[in-house]
Structure formats: structure tokens, C-alpha cells
Amino acid sequence: MTKQARVLFVCLGNICRSPMAEAVFRSMVQKAGLEQAIEIDSAGTGDWHIGRPPHEGTRKQLDSKGISYSGMKARQFAKADRDKFDYIVCMDTKNEKDVLAIIEDDIGGDTGREGRVFTFMSLLPELNIADVPDPYYSGNFDEVYELVEQGCAKLLSEIQRDLQA
Numbered sequence: 001m002t003k004q005a006r007v008l009f010v011c012l013g014n015i016c017r018s019p020m021a022e023a024v025f026r027s028m029v030q031k032a033g034l035e036q037a038i039e040i041d042s043a044g045t046g047d048w049h050i051g052r053p054p055h056e057g058t059r060k061q062l063d064s065k066g067i068s069y070s071g072m073k074a075r076q077f078a079k080a081d082r083d084k085f086d087y088i089v090c091m092d093t094k095n096e097k098d099v100l101a102i103i104e105d106d107i108g109g110d111t112g113r114e115g116r117v118f119t120f121m122s123l124l125p126e127l128n129i130a131d132v133p134d135p136y137y138s139g140n141f142d143e144v145y146e147l148v149e150q151g152c153a154k155l156l157s158e159i160q161r162d163l164q165a
């Protein structure tokens with residue numbers, strides 16, 4: 001079966017938040033039996049950690065829940081990702097701004113992809129939080145996991161609805 005929805009999570013370094021979201025979302029998609037229909041990846045707007053596995057704090061969270069991150073390695077967001085993904089989910093508002101700048105830079109200020117790029121926290125408007133907090137300095141991976149789990153569940157239900165539309 002061809003993939004019907006392609007999802008890319010984006011943060012700054014692609015070692016803390018977006019790989020956590022990628023792994024958690026993949027686990028939910030597998031449980032829902034949709035791994036043939038939904039493709040999942042993550043990337044960072046920065047280039048410092050290219051090729052590295054997820055941060056120890058992210059790995060610990062995933063290990064404690066029995067969620068695999070096998071083979072995951074950081075990569076940088078690229079202009080070409082605009083055409084490869086249907087849902088570009090940015091972990092904070094700065095990531096979203098940077099993603100939009102990279103995309104617009106290539107095509108003269110008009111993304112033409114309305115609604116494809118959005119923030120992770122826009123999935124959970126009731127929480128009134130703009131950004132998934134960056135745990136790289138705070139070390140608070142627990143709160144990131146809680147938000148990631150809630151947001152990924154919401155994203156899956158939205159994609160399931162979109163696939164049926």
C-alpha cells in the first residue's frame with residue numbers, strides 16, 4: 001500500500017523533542033495498524049547534531065515506556081521536505097518561523113502549502129501553551145514526554161479523520 005500521509009516533526013537540534021515525537025507517534029501508528037499508511041520522520045532546523053542518535057534524556061523517556069528509537073539519527077530540515085511531507089509539525093514557534101523562512105526562501109515568499117506547516121502545541125489548544133519547552137538546557141524531559149504523548153494522540157486522530165475524508 002502506498003503511504004497516504006507523510007508526517008515530519010521539526011525542532012532545533014533533532015535530538016530531543018522531534019525524535020521523541022517521531023518515536024512516540026510511530027509507536028501509536030503501529031498500535032493502530034496504520035504503519036503502511038503513515039510515513040513518519042523528524043528533522044532539525046540546526047546542523048550541530050547531524051548523524052547523532054537521540055539525546056540521553058529522550059532515550060531514557062522512550063526506554064522507560066518501551067518505545068523504540070532504533071536507527072534514528074539527526075538530520076537537518078531541507079527545502080525539499082516541503083514537497084515530501086503533508087504534515088510538517090514544528091515543536092515550537094521559532095522552529096515554525098525558521099521552517100517557513102526556509103520554504104519561502106526557495107519560492108519567493110509564497111509557500112502555497114496552506115495548513116501543512118503548524119506548531120505541535122496547536123494540536124492541544126486547550127492547554128494554552130505556545131511551545132513544547134526545549135529540554136536541552138532545562139533537562140525537563142518528563143514534561144516534554146507528557147505533551148508529546150497528548151499531541152501525538154490528537155495528531156493521529158486528525159490524520160485518521162483526514163484519511164477517511
Ligand code: 4NP
Nearest residue numbers: 011012013014015016017136
Ligand atoms: P531539540 O533540543 O531542538 O529539542 O533537539 C536542542 C538540541 C540541541 C540544541 C538546542 C536544542 N543545541 O543548541 O545544540
